[in-house]
Amino acid sequence: MTVAKPTHIRYLIVTMLFVASCFSYGDRVALSIAGAAMQKELSLDPVKLGFLLSGFSWAYVLGQLPSGGLLDRFGSKRVYGISIVCWTICAFLIGFTGYLVTAWIFSAIFILRLLSGLAQSPVFPGNGRIVAAWFPTAERGGASAIFNASQYFALVVFAPLFGWLTHSYGWRSCFWFMGLFGFVLTFVWWKTVYNVKDHPLISQTEIEVIERGGGLVNVDRVAGAKSSGNPLSWSGVSQLLHQRMLIGIYLGQFCITTLTYFFLTWFPVYLVQARHMSILRGGFAAALPALCGSIGGVLGGLCSDALLRRGRSLTFARKAPIIAGMLLSVTMIACNYTNVQALVMFLMSLAFFGKGFGALGWTVIADTSPKELIGLNGGLFNLFGNMAGITTPIVIGYLVQKTGSFNDALIFVGITALMAIFSYVVIVGEIKRLELSPAPRTTTM
Numbered sequence: 001m002t003v004a005k006p007t008h009i010r011y012l013i014v015t016m017l018f019v020a021s022c023f024s025y026g027d028r029v030a031l032s033i034a035g036a037a038m039q040k041e042l043s044l045d046p047v048k049l050g051f052l053l054s055g056f057s058w059a060y061v062l063g064q065l066p067s068g069g070l071l072d073r074f075g076s077k078r079v080y081g082i083s084i085v086c087w088t089i090c091a092f093l094i095g096f097t098g099y100l101v102t103a104w105i106f107s108a109i110f111i112l113r114l115l116s117g118l119a120q121s122p123v124f125p126g127n128g129r130i131v132a133a134w135f136p137t138a139e140r141g142g143a144s145a146i147f148n149a150s151q152y153f154a155l156v157v158f159a160p161l162f163g164w165l166t167h168s169y170g171w172r173s174c175f176w177f178m179g180l181f182g183f184v185l186t187f188v189w190w191k192t193v194y195n196v197k198d199h200p201l202i203s204q205t206e207i208e209v210i211e212r213g214g215g216l217v218n219v220d221r222v223a224g225a226k227s228s229g230n231p232l233s234w235s236g237v238s239q240l241l242h243q244r245m246l247i248g249i250y251l252g253q254f255c256i257t258t259l260t261y262f263f264l265t266w267f268p269v270y271l272v273q274a275r276h277m278s279i280l281r282g283g284f285a286a287a288l289p290a291l292c293g294s295i296g297g298v299l300g301g302l303c304s305d306a307l308l309r310r311g312r313s314l315t316f317a318r319k320a321p322i323i324a325g326m327l328l329s330v331t332m333i334a335c336n337y338t339n340v341q342a343l344v345m346f347l348m349s350l351a352f353f354g355k356g357f358g359a360l361g362w363t364v365i366a367d368t369s370p371k372e373l374i375g376l377n378g379g380l381f382n383l384f385g386n387m388a389g390i391t392t393p394i395v396i397g398y399l400v401q402k403t404g405s406f407n408d409a410l411i412f413v414g415i416t417a418l419m420a421i422f423s424y425v426v427i428v429g430e431i432k433r434l435e436l437s438p439a440p441r442t443t444t445m
Contacts, residue, residue: 007203010134010210014143016192017127020084021150023185024123025264026158027091027116027178028056031109032268033162033286034171041171042105050397052106053265055113056120057389063121064386065237068379071122071129077193080126084189086119088182095175124362125378132366132374133196136213138308141317144363145301151260152297152356155290159268163286236373240380243434245368248427252322253361253385255420259329260359261392262413263289263352266406274406275341288345289352296356300325304360315431318364319424325358329417336407358420361385370434388416 031038031053039049070079090112097108127147135143165173194200197207240246268286271277277285300321307317332351335344361381369377396409 005203006205007201009199009202009206013130013134013193014146016189017130017147018150020185020189021123021127021147022154022157023182024120025151025154027087028264029154029158030162030174030178032265033159034166034174035269037166037171046397046401050393052110053393054390055110056117057386058117059114060117060121060389061383061386063118064125064379064383067122068125068376071126072374072376076126076130079122081186081189083119083122084182084186087116088179088186090116090119091175091182092179095172095179124382128362128365128378129374134210136210137367138213138305140366141301141304141360141363144366145298148359148362149294149297149356152290152293152352155263156287156294159286159290236376237380240373240377245428248423249361249364250381250384251427252420252423253381254388255416255423256359256361257385257388258392258416259355259413261389262396265393266396266409270406275344285345289349292349293352293356296325296353297359300357300360301363304363314367318360318431322358322360322424323421325354326417326420328354328357330414333410333414336410364431367431368433
């Protein structure tokens with residue numbers, strides 16, 4: 001049922017995606033901010049901490065294909081909502097691991113982080129799928145940039161908060177906080193998010209605007225009908241992996257996500273250990289670059305949409321911000337050549353801004369995914385991208401332990417930004433929506 005008065009419910013939907021994604025990234029940030037205190041209390045060396053920081057991503061990566069298929073089969077609202085409940089329970093339980101025998105705490109936290117990663121695997125494929133349904137093509141860059149900016153805004157909000165909680169009440173309090181507010185988020189999600197044509201507050205005018213502009217308004221109705229094409233199909237995966245454009249996009253996302261996980265995992269530790277800030281001050285200091293990343297993320301999407309409206313090709317409108325942003329991100333390497341904290345924070349803020357400005361991967365996925373495999377392609381895209389969540393914390397941990405400094409780690413992250421540019425310039429080619437035929441029907445997963 002729809003209402004007669006013109007509405008803009010799609011902006012409420014993307015706001016909900018932003019809030020849910022902030023809590024998802026807040027859950028990941030909690031371990032990073034509390035990491036220095038945990039490292040001291042649990043006697044963790046940098047390699048062990050690196051494995052602990054990467055634990056989330058092991059299961060997160062493995063869950064991408066199944067979660068993408070589940071989104072296509074059962075719809076975004078249901079799968080995403082269950083995801084929120086599950087990761088909330090995991091966060092709450094991590095707080096109680098502090099009361100276990102010391103020898104068991106590391107293993108218990110690692111297992112719960114694995115489960116949390118599995119639970120959160122539908123979040124970003126779900127975001128991309130919902131944006132493809134709710135937004136016309138010309139608005140997708142801005143919409144995707146808004147929910148993608150959550151990864152930076154989460155640091156702005158949660159890094160100071162968790163720094164204060166850790167300083168005042170210990171590291172366990174960060175996870176109890178996430179558990180408590182996660183249940184509130186679950187309630188709001190179920191009351192806010194619906195399929196486009198099923199939303200009780202939407203007008204027919206808005207539905208027509210979305211549909212005429214290329215929004216896939218029926219995507220979840222098709223999922224709910226359980227059509228004969230099975231989204232959990234190796235045939236579908238095979239077709240996607242045979243597309244050069246998508247291979248370039250996947251590789252580019254791996255490189256861009258390497259930057260993300262540096263900032264989400266080791267950056268707060270970098271401020272404490274390499275720049276000699278207290279945990280409390282480091283938590284607040286991490287918020288400034290994150291705020292710049294958040295601003296860059298929104299501006300990158302808006303810039304891309306503006307280029308599209310001015311008649312530039314979809315390829316140019318999406319690639320130009322990515323290339324510019326990754327070039328800015330390389331500036332973090334200059335931190336190796338200064339001991340001035342203010343200059344370090346400026347360079348990191350510039351790099352974080354650039355990373356946000358160039359993070360248009362989910363917009364590109366919404367533009368290119370075959371209509372019948374949006375969730376699966378989003379899952380595959382996020383699988384490749386978040387393999388960086390496994391490699392980045394571990395590689396940086398080994399580099400820091402081997403060299404005793406973060407210099408090589410910053411060079412490693414900067415080089416991956418240049419690799420992202422190579423991928424989009426050389427491999428991706430023209431950006432366009434794929435048409436796959438025939439629809440995958442055999443060899444289910």
